[in-house]
Amino acid sequence: MTSVRDNKAKSRFELDIDGNIAFANYRATPLAVIITHTETPAALRGRGIGSELVKGALELIRGEGRKVAAGCSFVADYLRDHPENRDIMA
Numbered sequence: 001m002t003s004v005r006d007n008k009a010k011s012r013f014e015l016d017i018d019g020n021i022a023f024a025n026y027r028a029t030p031l032a033v034i035i036t037h038t039e040t041p042a043a044l045r046g047r048g049i050g051s052e053l054v055k056g057a058l059e060l061i062r063g064e065g066r067k068v069a070a071g072c073s074f075v076a077d078y079l080r081d082h083p084e085n086r087d088i089m090a
Contacts, residue, residue, distance in 0.1 A: 004056025013057035020044050022053045027071070032090035033061050036071035054078045062088050 004015045013024045013035075020041040023069050027034045035057065040050045054075055067090035070076035079085055 004053055004060060006060050013053060013060065014048065015053045015056060017044055017049055022049050024053055024057050024075070026057075032067040032069040034069045034071040035075045038074045049076060050074060058085055058088065069072055
């Protein structure tokens with residue numbers, strides 16, 4: 001099982017799958033972690049990797065006691081489709 005990690009040096013959450021890295025760039029503010037862009041390599045698309053990445057990122061954000069804001073449409077759609085995350089939405 002792979003897990004999402006917070007690469008603080010690059011301000012992005014990362015998920016390694018089959019030698020490829022899916023990532024979600026973010027900007028941390030005093031109020032929230034704003035996920036600004038998600039990218040899944042072409043070789044990984046269509047397998048739910050983007051959703052796995054966002055889910056893991058939200059777990060990390062929740063674990064730090066932070067809030068999240070969607071800065072890209074993929075994350076906005078994920079949050080809309082997963083109302084169990086409303087407690088950490090900024």
